[in-house]
Amino acid sequence: MSRCLADRAIDHVVLERGEVANSWRTERWDSLQLLTPNWQSRLPGFGYEGEDPDGYRTMPEVIDFIDRYARVISAPVRTHTTVISVRSDDAGYLVITDRDDWRCRTVVLASGACNIADVPAMAEAAPGAIETVTPIQYRNPDQLEEGGVLVVGASATGTQLAVEIHRSGRPVTLAVGEHIRAPRLYRGRDLEWWMDAAGVLDERYDEVDNIVRARRVPSLQLTGSPERSTLDLNTLTGMGVKLIGRLAGITNGKAQFSGSLRNQCALSDLKMGRLLDTIDAWASENGLDGEVAAPRRLAHTEVEESPPLGIDLNSGEIKTIIWATGYHADYSWLHAPVLDRKGRIRHDGGIVDAPGMYLMGIQFLRRRKSALIDGAGDDARDLGAHLAAYLDG
Ligand SMILES: Cc1cc2nc3c(=O)[nH]c(=O)nc-3n(C[C@H](O)[C@H](O)[C@H](O)COP(=O)(O)OP(=O)(O)OC[C@H]3O[C@@H](n4cnc5c(N)ncnc54)[C@H](O)[C@@H]3O)c2cc1C
Numbered sequence: 452m453s454r455c456l457a458d459r460a461i462d463h464v465v466l467e468r469g470e471v472a473n474s475w476r477t478e479r480w481d482s483l484q485l486l487t488p489n490w491q492s493r494l495p496g497f498g499y500e501g502e503d504p505d506g507y508r509t510m511p512e513v514i515d516f517i518d519r520y521a522r523v524i525s526a527p528v529r530t531h532t533t534v535i536s537v538r539s540d541d542a543g544y545l546v547i548t549d550r551d552d553w554r555c556r557t558v559v560l561a562s563g564a565c566n567i568a569d570v571p572a573m574a575e576a577a578p579g580a581i582e583t584v585t586p587i588q589y590r591n592p593d594q595l596e597e598g599g600v601l602v603v604g605a606s607a608t609g610t611q612l613a614v615e616i617h618r619s620g621r622p623v624t625l626a627v628g629e630h631i632r633a634p635r636l637y638r639g640r641d642l643e644w645w646m647d648a649a650g651v652l653d654e655r656y657d658e659v660d661n662i663v664r665a666r667r668v669p670s671l672q673l674t675g676s677p678e679r680s681t682l683d684l685n686t687l688t689g690m691g692v693k694l695i696g697r698l699a700g701i702t703n704g705k706a707q708f709s710g711s712l713r714n715q716c717a718l719s720d721l722k723m724g725r726l727l728d729t730i731d732a733w734a735s736e737n738g739l740d741g742e743v744a745a746p747r748r749l750a751h752t753e754v755e756e757s758p759p760l761g762i763d764l765n766s767g768e769i770k771t772i773i774w775a776t777g778y779h780a781d782y783s784w785l786h787a788p789v790l791d792r793k794g795r796i797r798h799d800g801g802i803v804d805a806p807g808m809y810l811m812g813i814q815f816l817r818r819r820k821s822a823l824i825d826g827a828g829d830d831a832r833d834l835g836a837h838l839a840a841y842l843d844g
Pocket of ligand 1: 466467469470471472479484485487532533534561562564565778784811812813822824825
């Protein structure tokens with residue numbers, strides 16, 4: 452957004468509580484690699500120029516990439532400046548930080564979608580002897596006690612952590628709710644390549660049937676690794692990770708799991724099939740069938756006949772619970788009447804329900820790719836144009 456505002460000669464400042472790329476420096480686990488290939492992190496006027504376009508950035512590489520971008524575009528960033536309040540005043544907005552105050556006619560909320568880990572209320576009922584960890588706190592398996600680990604949630608975060616923790620020698624049980632299975636490579640190309648080329652990631656917020664639902668869809672079960680391998684539940688079962696149903700509650704020290712595991716997996720196989728059908732249709736329409744490998748689908752997800760419906764958390768079998776159950780944004784500093792009853796910002800494709808206020812970086816904000824690094828550019832161009840018109844008008 453800063454780059455787009457600069458292109459329009461709009462005077463602005465970027466306030467950041469930490470260093471540039473703070474979330475990547477302080478809120479991610481050590482081994483994380485982007486699940487989007489290098490070529491796919493495109494920012495306005497800045498793309499990948501290295502020799503491994505199909506690789507996946509490590510955290511130091513992501514930090515370097517964003518840091519370099521800020522320098523290349525001379526973004527007017529004030530680091531170590533925490534916004535503690537934004538409220539409207541006569542001229543627009545009064546922004547109070549822990550260093551100084553700002554008055555501005557417009558404000559762009561780009562504070563991230565994943566500031567706080569979603570931890571269900573039932574976590575309170577876990578026995579005190581069990582350590583509970585969120586993905587924001589998790590760095591590597593060494594910080595966990597020896598012994599069994601229950602990972603709750605089987606989307607990108609949960610499946611990635613399950614693999615790493617299992618490899619550390621701790622037995623892992625993975626509680627599986629709604630998730631979306633996805634092959635890393637399909638017909639010889641990265642799934643992200645297909646979704647980008649076929650326009651799936653460009654699908655607009657005002658084109659989908661149910662945007663509220665689309666904004667809640669879990670992340671694809673993808674991981675970035677040098678092997679470019681698929682990380683699905685069959686991979687995990689093959690390694691020895693135990694699959695169990697969705698965690699439904701904790702009562703008297705007993706974790707209870709839903710009997711829906713088989714259904715959840717069938718549904719996930721079905722959704723993956725639909726995505727791949729869309730890709731196949733696009734490939735045929737665009738004459739790619741002769742160029743790429745023939746369609747080959749993954750075998751169905753294998754599920755134990757009757758997985759256990761309960762685990763006694765006092766038995767010592769489980770020492771740690773990891774809540775890989777999603778994230779949400781923190782707007783505790785936003786004192787404007789723009790939040791709905793679930794604490795989400797009311798907006799129309801990033802144009803917030805308050806004059807001169809804009810939102811960025813949120814799941815399906817304007818396009819399916821909005822919450823990816825690659826989505827920021829198009830959204831910033833659109834919202835920058837709206838913001839400029841607002842200032843002019
Ligand atoms: C585990 C994980 C893996 C991901 N993997 C990928 C991936 O592979 N590929 C991909 O494209 N995307 C990935 N994403 C999404 C990625 O994080 C977003 O695309 C990207 O971070 C959005 O950038 P942003 O600037 O909107 O938000 P953020 O990167 O979250 O940046 C927000 C910034 O605002 C600052 N801030 C927040 N509150 C305040 C305040 N009150 N005052 C001052 N500063 C404040 C924060 O310090 C932070 O630096 C992943 C996200 C997570 C959580």
